[in-house]
Amino acid sequence: MLSPAVLLLLGWMIVPLSMTIYFSFLSYNLLMPGMEQFVGFANYEFFLTDPAFFEALANTLLLVGGVLVITIVGGTALALLLDQPMWGQGIVRILVIAPFFVMPTVSALVWKNMFMNPVNGLFAHLAKGVGLEPFDFLSHAPLFSIILIVAWQWLPFATLILLTALQSLDQEQLEASEMDGAKFGSRFVHIVLPHMSRAITVVILIQTIFLLSVFAEILVTTNGGPGYASTNITYLVYAQSLLQFDVGGGSAGGIVAVILANIVAIFLMRMIGKNLEA
Amino acid sequence: MARRVSGRRQLVVTLIAWAIGLAIFFPILWTILTSFKTEAEAIASPPSFLAFEWTLENYAEVNSRSNYPLHFMNSVIISLGSTLLGLLIAIPAAWSMAFVPAKRTKDILMWMLSTKMLPPVGVLIPIYLMFRDFGLLDTRIGLVVVLTLINLPIIVWMLFTYFKEIPGEILEAARMDGASLWDEVVYVLTPMAVPGIASTLLLNVILAWNEAFWTLNLTAAKAAPLTAFIASYSSPEGLFYAKLSAASTLAIAPILILGWFSQKQLVRGLTFGAVK
Secondary structure (H helix, E strand, O other), rough: HHHHHHHHHHHHHHHHHHHHHHHHOOOOOOOOOOOOOOOOOHHHHHHHOOHHHHHHHHHHHHHHHHHHHHHHHHHHHHHHHHHHOOOOOHHHHHHHHHHHHHHHHHHHHHHHHHOOOOOOOOOHHHHHHHOOOOHHHHHHHHHHHHHHHHHHHHHHHHHHHHHHHHOOHHHHHHHHHHHHHHOOOHHHHHHHHHHHHHHHHHHHHEEEEEEOOHHHHHHHHHHOOOOOOOOHHHHHHHHHHHOOOOOOHHHHHHHHHHHHHHHHHHHHHHHHHHHOOO | OOOOHHHHHHHHHHHHHHHHHHHHHHHHHHHHHHOOHHHHOOOOOOOOOOOOOOOOOHHHHHHOOOHHHHHHHHHHHHHHHHHHHHHHHHHHHHHHHHHHHOOOOHHHHHHHHHHHOOOHHHHHHHHHHHHHHHHOOOOOOHHHHHHHHHHHHHHHHHHHHHOOOHHHHHHHHHHHOOOOOOHHHHHHHHHHHHHHHHHHHHHHHHHHHHHHHHHHHHOOOOOHHHHHHHHHHOOOOOOOHHHHHHOOOOOOHHHHHHHHOOOHHHHHOOOOOOOO
């Protein structure tokens, strides 16, 4: 009963991945069919020494790191806030998690046009309203703008998971420490944070997996530009293979992306594996 | 949870929480509002918040000018199709792992999860070329297949965590009472498994509906779901804010509503049971 699922996933893993590995050793351009030849590691050499690769790698790290910092810090703060007794808690929760359900192309285009546009965007109207010069977000700070958009999409995810973890915290322990005179700061550091550390780790690892592959947001806002200013590894591989038809180079880039993701995956798997035994 | 707090403190917390909640929700609210404006009002400076002439012309235009209904149906077919196909494959697998665990069960589960960590660009080229050669580019069936495989690990995992919570003793009890295998499946197991299957279905429809790597790379006009259709607004001509908003509102509304019902399952499904 297990085998169909296993066989399908095995096929999905092995067939295309081995093809990518095979292509990565070929000089293979879709515009020149029939000219494929074995070139050894030349594609890797070319990809890894291309200045665009370093820019894309730096952008990938900034994008992943920036979004992680915003969502973890913001998510923890929001989770603490939403855990307090208040009126209309259910509705606030719904408002906060809503961005997670917005498809990437919609959120990117809405932010790009209706908020960040230097002429008609809401931020431009606000700037003009207080007598400032409107800022052209996507041409002057493309990566930063994309980080903001992606962080808006992922903040709900972090909040929801951290809130779930927070709600399983033993209230009696908190009350006892409160009676012993512990201030909010020390209660947070010594009781709340250790309790949430596992959930925070899970959020970091899962978000990293998804954030390494951010694609649609870049495609519809900046196309990776200006220059390579907002190109990440995923977008670079896409551009090389489907825009420049360089199958060999794109495949080498794809394998590099797989290796990078694997480094993160090893940690994530260890976490989840531990949980499976418990 | 029942900690005593002063009324004043609760009022302050409520105000802050509502302000932040509304700020986070604002881009969605703004999109919905803009979808009811005329194109001229959509870019008016200063922008009007509620005091504009409400109109439905954008919805009419999006529906008549572009092939909106087709793309909407593509989204429905692709997300529902891939989820149902995934469930069909995953239910037996998760079932056997939860009730007849073997030595290797844990390894298999972990390995399935690891396939999910494969970045899509790693297999973009072979999949693209295979699709081209088999005539699957820009077809719904092609996307259904890819999205099924993409989400299969999540489906198996979610089902597994739900099935594992069904106590095995209840089956023994039923057997003692003289239930046949058929009775067991129909009257004991199915009612207990249905909620888990429903949650899994819900979450995966949401994930498939919003998937925006394969849908953008493997479709053009015919099979493009809403993610790809909306992307065509990235290089527009003339005034388009109100129409973009109307198309966006229609695209996100169904999933927003489904999503609000699935908050709990979301945590569990997306953390592979690591946070409950």
